[in-house]
Amino acid sequence: MSAETRPEPCVHAERCMQAYVDRALSVEEVRTVEAHLAGCPTCARCYSLEAEVRTAVREACAEPCPESLRRELRRICDDCDCE
Amino acid sequence: MADDASDPARLAFDEQALALADDVWRVARRLTRDLQAAEDLVQEAYARAFRSWRSYEPGTNMRAWLLRILHNLAIDNARKQQRAPEQLGLEADDYYLYDRLGGAKNAVADVDRLVERLSPGPVLDALSELSLPFREVVVLVDLGDLSYQEAADVLDIPVGTVMSRLHRGRRVLKKALADAAGEDAA
Structure with missing residues (x-):
């Protein structure tokens, strides 16, 4: 579906999607978006996929700091000559 | 400064900074091309942070x-290496990308399958293919958990630029993941 043929509330929901997923919308905006999503499976599916992609990025990059590096950072901390 | 080591404020700073090592590491890992470069970058950053902790x-x-x-x-470091900017494949419509990511119309089943499809390999490949200005915004917001404003402050760019780079960066990511999902399904 192209932007020209989508209903206005869907176009608005698409514009808000990134900020919604990043929790950057106001409470009022969240309410408006969620009311739309409750009645629009197409937009709800897009939001769900957007959140999934973000989760996938976080999970793919979840490796913890290596222990050897953590020890080295502690050593750097202990040896530091502060300004 | 010799007496810094026993300063309670300094001790608190040290512990708080070291407790953030995982977050800093994850960002560094995606801003560099290999493990050694990431380790060097984190060490350099912490050395600088400990030296200038009073700031x-x-x-x-x-x-x-x-x-x-x-x-x-x-x-x-990137400037020293003089990487050429990459072309972004932005012509595809978002809905087209969602269709390719999600497959057919059964939303719940699609999301289940999407999680399986987005294994770490293709995600990491897609991230590493993003050019640095886009990758760093995605990494700071998604992995560093920074707000748009905090990311803007870190990068010294307007918040609107953070939002547009994030949008475009994620779009390229989604396109790459859709392509990877398509290859798996083929």
Whole structure:
């Protein structure tokens, strides 16, 4: 579906999607978006996929700091000559 | 300064900074091309942070402060390597990408399958293919957990630029993941 043929509330929901997923919308905006999503499976599916992609990025990059590096950072901390 | 080591404020700073090592590491890992470069970058960033700990303002977001130091060092390194900007494949419509990511119309089943399809390999490949200005915004917001404003402060760019780079960066990511999902399904 192209932007020209989508209903206005869907176009608005698409514009808000990134900020919604990043929790950057106001409470009022969240309410408006969620009311739309409750009645629009197409937009709800897009939001769900957007959140999934973000989760996938976080999970793919979840490796913890290596222990050897953590020890080295502690050593750097202990040896530091502060300004 | 010899008496810094017993200063309670310094001790608190040290512990708080070291507790953020995982977050700093994850960002560094995606801003550099290999493990060794990431380790060097994190060590350099922490050395600088410990040296200038007095410039950190208690009560502000230390993660953002550390990531700003890290980012400045990463930019210096990237400039030294003089990477050419890459072309972004932005012609595809978002809905087309969602269709390719999600497959057919059964939303719940599609999301289940999507999680399986987005295994770490293709995600990491897609991230590493993003050019640095886009990758760093995605990484700071998604992995560093910074707000748009904090990311803007770290990168010294307007918040609107953070939002547009994030949008475009994620779009390229989604396109790459849709392509990977398509290859798996073929």
